[in-house]
Amino acid sequence: MSKNFNYIIIGGGLAGLQLALQLSRDRFFEQKTIAIIDPSPKTENDKTWCFWEKGKGQWDSIITKSWDKSRFISSEKNIELNLEPYKYKMLRSIDFYNTAKSELLKLDNFHFIEDKIVRIDEASMFAYGENESYGAIHIFDSRITSEFLEDPKYTKIFQHFKGWIIETETPQFDPSEFTMMDFRLKYKESTSFTYVLPISPTKALVEFTFFTPFITEEKVYDEFLENYIKNILKINNFKITETEKGVIPMTDFPFHKESTPKITKIGSAGSWIKGSTGYSFKHTEKKVAMIIENIKAGKDLSDGLLTKRFRLYDAIFLDVLSQTNEMGELIFSNFYSKNSIVEIFKYLDEETSISEELKIMLSLYHPQFIKSFFRKIF
């Protein structure tokens, strides 16, 4: 048995649901039938998304907390970061899934299907699930290929982390500012740091994070979290109320090259995660809007989604980290001390001009960047 739709979205995660929401809000797609296929009912809080944006945004009614001040701490520096005009916002994935589902379930042309897609036949435009097959005119696919793990041509490091939401009986946190990166505790000579997102005076998410070519054992995160909370935050009495773990590939592997005129890879599978940071929440919003404009203009759907020069900068940065992982603290220290937050966020949002990018590159200068530049262009 098969079912037919105008569009199939494989994966109802961040990219799939953002795409579905933006399609649902545009009258151009009112008559189109759209299926969101995912084996998971998305009923759990599987991640916490953080992102920055200027002023008010479309998720403000469901964000857990936002901050306009932050701090970067290294073994030598303690820098206060005034984020104005930006705000750094924290959104629990479950709140996003619930909001997206409740909005989409009101519409007759959107269909949520619980199934795992195992294969797409592009000639017939059928996606084969474990339960049924689904036909479509266009398929959006957020399944990620694992090939990148094997391909030696591309740099791959992992952003891997474990975080605890901790609660204390007495006020211990200043909820008006968060810690972006604190390098005072590091795992050997690696790029590893802690960040702290205080939700209230008695509650915070504390996360120990690595940007490394290796993954580590679970107990390492636990030791560092415990050590940070006891020795840096000086909190002895706390209870862990939630745990979050994750691995985000930081790579210049061109996932998006699997897109074809009829199948558009989206999200992580479309190279939407910024290689150098692991952030994708705001990029996803922008890319989804571009896809919709491309559909309406009759263009190739992937047109203009990625910018070559930003991919090159990210590739060079990743190469530097993979060749000299111990340099992470110095690089981020220069990044946050020699550039304003507006310059930094604009650069990470890929909205800077070439002259602004050159200024940032000069602020990070180290001979390894030159070596990595040549390694990446040849």
Ligand SMILES: Cc1cc2nc3c(=O)[nH]c(=O)nc-3n(C[C@H](O)[C@H](O)[C@H](O)COP(=O)(O)OP(=O)(O)OC[C@H]3O[C@@H](n4cnc5c(N)ncnc54)[C@H](O)[C@@H]3O)c2cc1C
């Ligand atoms: C723990 C964690 C924390 C993160 N925090 C941040 C953050 O703070 N800020 C930020 O900007 N980015 C963050 N990221 C990075 C990025 O934003 C997320 O990974 C984001 O979820 C990527 O969106 P996506 O749609 O590509 O993938 P997902 O949101 O993972 O969605 C993919 C969906 O596809 C489904 N799927 C998989 N296989 C199949 C199949 N065969 N058939 C059908 N469906 C399938 C999955 O069930 C899933 O629902 C984080 C990532 C992780 C893992």
